[in-house]
Amino acid sequence: QKEVEQNSGPLSVPEGAIASLNCTYSDRGSQSFFWYRQYSGKSPELIMFIYSNGDKEDGRFTAQLNKASQYVSLLIRDSQPSDSATYLCAVNWRSGTYKYIFGTGTRLKVLA
Amino acid sequence: GAVVSQHPSRVICKSGTSVKIECRSLDFQATTMFWYRQFPKKSLMLMATSNEGSKATYEQGVEKDKFLINHASLTLSTLTVTSAHPEDSSFYICSAGTSGRPGTDTQYFGPGTRLTVL
Numbered sequence: 623q624k625e626v627e628q629n630s631g632p633l634s635v636p637e638g639a640i641a642s643l644n645c646t647y648s649d650r651g652s653q654s655f656f657w658y659r660q661y662s663g664k665s666p667e668l669i670m671f672i673y674s675n676g677d678k679e680d681g682r683f684t685a686q687l688n689k690a691s692q693y694v695s696l697l698i699r700d701s702q703p704s705d706s707a708t709y710l711c712a713v714n715w716r717s718g719t720y721k722y723i724f725g726t727g728t729r730l731k732v733l734a
Numbered sequence: 735g736a737v738v739s740q741h742p743s744r745v746i747c748k749s750g751t752s753v754k755i756e757c758r759s760l761d762f763q764a765t766t767m768f769w770y771r772q773f774p775k776k777s778l779m780l781m782a783t784s785n786e787g788s789k790a791t792y793e794q795g796v797e798k799d800k801f802l803i804n805h806a807s808l809t810l811s812t813l814t815v816t817s818a819h820p821e822d823s824s825f826y827i828c829s830a831g832t833s834g835r836p837g838t839d840t841q842y843f844g845p846g847t848r849l850t851v852l
Contacts (some may be wrong), residue, residue, distance in 0.1 A: 653837040665827045665846040666778070673837045710777070714839070722768070722841060726777040 625649060626713050628725035636733050641698040643728050645711030654714040655687055657696045659707045660727065666710055670696065701732040736762050738830045740844030747818055748852055755813045755847045757828030763808035764830035772825045784811050818851045
């Protein structure tokens with residue numbers, strides 16, 4: 623079983639719509655959760671981090687964490703074509719160890 | 735936000751040569767630096783984790799004698815690919831962490847180095 627799972631996509635949404643990206647993880651001891659955006663040929667760029675259950679909003683982005691269900695999601699409101707990229711979910715690996723496991727990423731396409 | 739630089743951005747070398755890649759945290763002190771490799775259309779693969787002043791911790795299957803990591807200060811880590819071969823061609827990305835405590839940490843990536851070994 624993979625430690626961090628994401629749907630590879632592509633997820634296609636029309637411009638202006640809400641894009642919903644999901645991630646599940648296997649280690650119940652995980653404490654830090656991150657969403658990165660990666661454009662083709664570029665390195666990942668940090669979008670959001672979340673540590674506590676619930677929602678965290680930053681501009682058009684909202685991260686949602688549910689530790690009981692081992693689930694973290696990213697909502698992108700008013701999606702723009704420039705949001706088209708691969709979104710990587712990352713989780714710290716094992717409680718107390720400073721190391722991260724990345725999902726394989728979900729490719730998002732925002733259609734103009 | 736935190737800035738991580740990486741140099742060089744692109745390198746082409748002959749088989750058998752060694753290549754050094756530098757990773758610097760420009761506006762913060764990084765408690766830990768990470769080195770990843772990414773093949774086309776694949777996810778990030780963690781190679782090693784390094785803390786300033788101590789030996790790097792390598793992931794299973796990563797040859798420590800081939801991928802030498804030096805973490806000289808809280809702002810600088812280097813990766814040297816020794817005796818590079820074509821199969822080492824990849825996108826190498828470093829990241830720097832702002833805290834060693836899960837639940838309070840963040841990790842920022844450098845722009846990456848594209849290595850091509852002929």
